[in-house]
Amino acid sequence: MxxxxxxxxxxxxxxxxxxxxxxxxxxxxxxxxxxxxxxxxxxxxxxxxxxxxxxxxxxxxxxxxxxxxxxxxxxxxFLDSRSYKEMREEQRGSFSGLGIVISLRGDERLLTVISPIAGTPADRAGIRAGDVIAEIEGDETLGMGIDDALVRLRGLKGTQVSIKIRREGEIELFPFTITRDDIPTNSIQYAYMLQPGVGYIRIKNFTQTTDRELREKLEQLSDEGMEKLLLDLRWNPGGLLDQAVKVSSEFLGKGDRVVFTHGRTPRSEEEHFASTEGAWGEMPMVVLINRGSASASEIVAGAIQDHDRGVVVGETSWGKGLVQTVYSLSQNSAVALTTARYYTPSGRLIQRDYKSLEDYFSPVSDDEDPLASKDPESQLEVFYTDVGRKVFGGGGIRPDVIIKPEELPDLAETLERRSWFFEFARLYRAAHQESPDLEKFKVRPALVQEFRDFLTGTKELEFTDEEFEESADYIRRALKAEILGNFHGLEVRNRVLAEGDRQIQEALKYFNEAKRMARLRANLQDKADRASAVTN
The missing domain is CATH 1.20.5 (Single alpha-helices involved in coiled-coils or other helix-helix interfaces)
Structure with a gap:
């Protein structure tokens, strides 16, 4: 086994x-x-x-x-054969398929290409963002779920799959026969320069390739002039423990404890340390987390916080301090069994209470979250970082600085939920064959009016002038993101959205605090070195 x-x-x-x-x-x-x-x-x-x-x-x-x-x-x-296969593919960092991100979009829930992955068979074949996959191997996709579609699109490397595409502005379906190939499921979702000197890296999960990907992206951004790093772990549900340790070690000193685990059996008792001096241990960094940051991402955030290595900002994380070991079973199935609890370097167990599963999987409001209160010390156990700052156990990682996300106006939320920015971008691309310039493209009043006419005419959506004006800033930003993203890919879309992402923009203000903490950490190390020299 x-x-x-x-x-x-x-x-x-x-x-x-x-x-x-x-x-x-x-x-x-x-x-x-x-x-x-x-x-x-x-x-x-x-x-x-x-x-x-x-x-x-x-x-x-x-x-x-x-x-x-x-x-x-x-x-x-319990993981049946299909779930177990999908989990192994995700952890391995690749699968065999076409190389497209798909979703069910629009009022009819059409199987839509969100983006082809650069360099993959779908990209080389000319598949575009916004294309609707109308048929797979002769079977219509209307009413087909994502899981069913993925099973049909994926397969052995070197085999072929035939699909038909419906493209905006075209009457006939486009037939494609595409040869499957190995597709990387990159753990690093985005990596780019957010502004001069500031690199941005978003890790979406922790797989077998995460640490290697991270080192490559750090080198790339360093070559582009990175002097500070914003590490985004929002909505990262976790993954492999060893990768969380390796990622943390990139930023810590040799011998720094990253995490330790306790369980019922001797094999579940483990301590993990940074085995080498982190290559990026001196770079000022801010770590961004939210309610969707769980498990392995909490290990990274907890290690950075406990060692005062950077400033953790955002919202209290999920609070998953349980370690699963996956045991292979017969019939290609497996069981993921909790075998230990993990603790941050300072000794914090951050697992949230799960006596009620309904409460555990329901959104936690600030009123219910002791970590979000102004006085968490009165309700939670206190621990201390390397330089003596107070941190708290139970219920997740409480950020050093709480930054709430922007609350969208009702109209903007409706437009996002119904994917109408994305749908309008499809129409725009059908009418504009020339790719817009990344630097020069502007959302001018005429384009906003065109989008408004699309909503009131094609979509028959009713709203007031006041409601539209309230959402106007977001509408302009979303239109720019979706149109440029349709032509240039998901990373360009993300860059545009980052310009208006309240948590990202506020996080940029805390690099001076990160530098201050680095000085405190360095002073502590100097004292320890002098004490060691006297003892010797």
Whole structure:
């Protein structure tokens, strides 16, 4: 049985009597389990033969397994063959397919290409952002779910798949026969210069390739003049523990503890340290987190915070301090079982309470979150960073500086939810064959009016002048992002949106604080070195 550690997140008495009593206890436990299994088997038999509708035995058993694991904690889970394959592909950092990001968009939930991935078979074939995949191997996609579409589009490297594309402004469908190839599922979603001297890197998850990707992007941005780094871990759900350790180590000193784990078995007791001096240990950095930052991303944020290596800003993170080990089973399935709890370098357990699964998976308001209160010390256990700053255990990583995201006006939120900025960008590209210049493109009043006419005419949306004006700034920014993104790709779209991202723009104000903390950390190290020299 193979195992892999994820972070998604009794002593023997040496006497004859003790051994004999242990054997009896184990035998009794085994008999109890066998009795329960006989009952379970009888229930399966009754359901299969007597239930009002025909049932699938595999679905029944898989459902029972999932129910059993759900009684343990929110993150222990059963992976059927399909889920296990998808998880391994994501962790490996590649799969075999066409190289497109797809989604269900528009009122009819059409299977739409959000963006081709640069350099992939779909990109080379001429697939565009906004193209609708109308058919896959002769089967219409209307009503087809994303998972079903992905199964059909992916396959063995070197094999072919035939699709038909509906493109805005064209009457006939475009047929494509594309040869599948290895597609990288990059862990680094975006990496670019946010402004002169400031690099921006967004890590979307932690896979086998994360640390390698990060080193490459750091070198690239350094060559472009990076002197400070904004590391964005928002909406990062976690991944591989070893990659969280390696990513943290890039910014820490040799021997700095990154994380330690405690569990029931000796193998679950682990400590992880930075094995080398981080190549980027002196660069001022700000780490951005939010409610969607969980598990491995919390390990990174916690290590940076506990060692005073940078300023953590944003919102309180998810609070997942449980470590899963994945055990391979028969029928190409697996179980991801919680085997330990992890702790930040200062000793914080950040796992949120999960007595109620409904509450655990529901959004947490600031009123319910003790970490968001003005006086968390009165409700939570206090820990201390290397230089003596207070940090708090339980319920996630509380940022050093809380920055709330922008709240969209109702109209802007409606337009985003219905993907009408994206849809308008498709129409714009159909009418404008020439790619707009990244620096010169402006959203002028005529284009805003055209979009307004699209909403009131094509979409028959009703709104007041006041509502439109309230959303005007966001509308201009979203139109620019979607139009440039349609022509130039998702990273360009993200750059434009970053200009109006309140959390990103506020985070840029805290590099001076990061430098101040670096000086405190350096002074602490100098004192330790002098004390060591005196002792020696």
């Amino acid at each position: 193979k195992s892999r550690t994820l972070v998604l997140g009794v002593a023997l008495v040496g006497c004859t009597t003790g051994i004999w009593m242990g054997a009896r206890t184990a035998q009794a436990r085994s008999n109890d389990v066998n009795d329960f299994l006989r009952t379970f088997s009888q229930i399966i038999d009754v359901v299969e033969t007597k239930y009002v509708d025909e049932v699938d035995s595999a679905d029944l058993i898989h459902g029972a397994i999932r129910g059993m694991l759900r009684t343990l904690d929110p993150h222990s889970s």
